Amino acid sequence: MDSLGLDDSDEPRDVELSSLSAIYPEIQQVHPDDRYTIVLDIPVTPSKAVVVSFPATQEASADPEQRLPHVNGNGNAAQNGGTVVDQQELAHLPPVHLEIAFGHDYPAEKPPKIAISTTPPWLPAETIKKLEDDGPRLWEEMGRDIVGFTYIDHVQQAAEDVFGLVDKTGALEVDPQHKIAILDYDIQARRAAFERETFDCGVCLDPKKGSACHKMMDCGHVFCIDCLQDCYNKAIQEGDLAAVRCLEPNCAKAREKSAARLPGEKKKKVRTRISPSELLQIPLDQEVVKRYVTLRYKTELESDKNTIYCPRPWCNGAARSKKHKKPQGLELGEASDDSGDENDQDGENGSKKKPYSGAELLAICEECSFAFCSRCLQSWHGEFFRCTPRRDKEELTAEEQASLEYMKLHTTPCPTCAAPAQKTHGCNHMICQRCQSHFCYLCSAWLDPGNPYQHFNEMPNGRVTGCYMRLWELENGDGDDVGLGFAGGVGGGPGGDDRAAVDVPDLPEVGADEPADDVIIWRENPGPDGLPFEPVEAFNGPEEENVAPVVIDREGPLVLRIGGQEENRIITILEEEDGEEGGDSSNSMRSKLVDVGPLSSAEVAPAPPNGAEEDEEEPLAQQQPPGGAQQQRRNNINNNNQNQNQNNREGDGLQGGDAWPVADDDPEAEGVLILNAEQAAWVRQFVQLALDDEEPEDDDQDDDDDAQR
């Protein structure tokens, strides 16, 4: 009111302006020195969203699918077949700008002067003219009296049905040249409305103002920015790209269902991944989004078996390919979105064309632009040179060899994309993080996502697989470092002792009296070099009635399951180092016997070879690293061509030889922990067979650890 500089004069115009500005506080003066000319924006927010159509122009048809997040998503442009009509459903139209001048002979002599405009000028001239004429008309109807409020109210009401411009089908036609501005205004208005609202964030469960929230572009669910940042930053940091999706339960499923109802079966998969641009909008740090984009590109390359990598050791970039475009800045290449069918077909074609002819061998690195031959991996030699594929094995460094070996031992490839998976804990039903295939960790079989556990159970036809009842084998994970990498792993799975140290003192007692459900023998795989395998045959043979059902399975670590004994327990063969006759140390065979408590597999303890030497328990228990139990178990199923690097690692983990209460100079005397007379018999036989291949221990540092066990 003050801004209008009104005083208490009796002038009817002043009285009117004072009440008007009380009703419409947003009223402003055009000029400070002319207080009788006021301006006011009347918002045009139809009670029901209006379909605004922009009749064909080249610009409109060129960009029919323009994605506008806050437009209700009904951009059904191209759907109308041939007719190029671009339609958008809008809830907000640019406001009507009202300028009213109350002349000095108002209200007695003359009506107020009214000028109406919109920015952009989307309102047709006739409508403007009609609205402007309504002023004097109303003034007449009022009996030439003050008409300000009546008129403004009239315009407001007219705005509710967009001044009668909406036809019966609820559509409004607007000159396409104003399209961008009108859509822009709608977005801004919706955002403003959104920010005023309050939402309950489903993650932190707190009510949050819209301004602190983000609405997911694809599904419209709302979460608070803090939670989204927390979740996505963590997921991207860990490389868990699948977690970068809407956090609403069943969001993708619900959308899949509704999408399935629509015709056109091709688009079966709904987009669940979040685009980098949306992540930036949330906002996530540019660095994080960059990592996300890079990881997605990398995953895509890696899941394509045909990807060729740059042979330059310092580069290792991927060769340029039509299928996978390198992301430009923070945008993913377009090809990445329509993966699936196309890629598969390409793959087939690719394999048919082998052997490549001439120019197809040329590969150019995305990163360093090195041109090389994809067959011999030398710099490009022209298409007429006949080259031979480089032999990989010779090129591997010891380190690479070591990690390959480790992967061979402790990972299972996904049956679909061959990505190696290493289990850290849990059951043997795996889901590939790269391609989401379900598979069995033991045998790498593809599992039906609808009923993955069937594989571990009886089939409908009554048959069973080799993995029958083995869902929980290797529950504590697979690998040397099992248990070190995640919180739950320390001390083994549920039921394990929290102390990482292993309870050696319990061994004899445990061995004496507690019954258990079954016995598992972990034994080494003979490995590619084909070490003899008599021990297994040995107790497959005459001892069979004692060791009832024996199941031998898996190409990797061999696992025997023996049930039905009176005093059953988990036994592994004591680790010992015994090189093959004349073989090198990497071919040495290692085995060990470990007695384990009946229930908690976490308490697997390396048994002191010379019976239970109770004096030595304490140092052992203390020096065992966290996760030692699992590590120990892991060792039991290690392949015998384990390399030296790994031995070193184990040694480090166990802090050298002092931990093991076994005389260094007496590897031959390695005894077994005798559980009872019955078992002792076959264990002896078993060990003897293993010892047959043995040769005296050398004093090589690498072997010490093993020798001491």
Place this chain on the structure above:
Amino acid sequence: MASQKRIAKELSECMANPPAGMRVSLANDADVHKWHIVLEGPPNTPYVGGTFGLVIVLPPEYPFKAPVVTFATRIYHPNVTNDTPGKICLGLLKTENWKPSFKIQTVLQAVRGLLVEPQPDDPLEARIADEFRSDRKEFEKNARQYVTQYAKGPVKFDKKLTSTAGDAAATPGASSS
């Protein structure tokens, strides 16, 4: 921090308005990451009359990582391992299915739903699942016997069995359920 706040919120909600047939408490007042739930065997099931202890361990990353739920009381059920602690393979709790907007209440209801309606097609104990399918009477008899044997009287939460800390660093390469 955010995690503590949310857990506190869920806890007070669950305590004030516990899911049907359940009592919720903390294993230890200083630690909101471990809950003890006493679950009454739902009516019209062989489990009626029994009280079952459930332990929920919330990982430090909760709610971004799924809670770990185990039965502290032995139970004869196709979807719970027949030992202590009884592991549950519940779809909702698998890494790839978990969403931060699931609540513990949702999880508890799902567990109770499993008692009302076992899922023999997705079993952890195949033998019990077979029995459930082919010889329902025998199954119910066994389940009732387990209730008499293990699920009568106050629930015992064995400290040792329930002390395994939260779970689940992301598995490199793949997730297991």
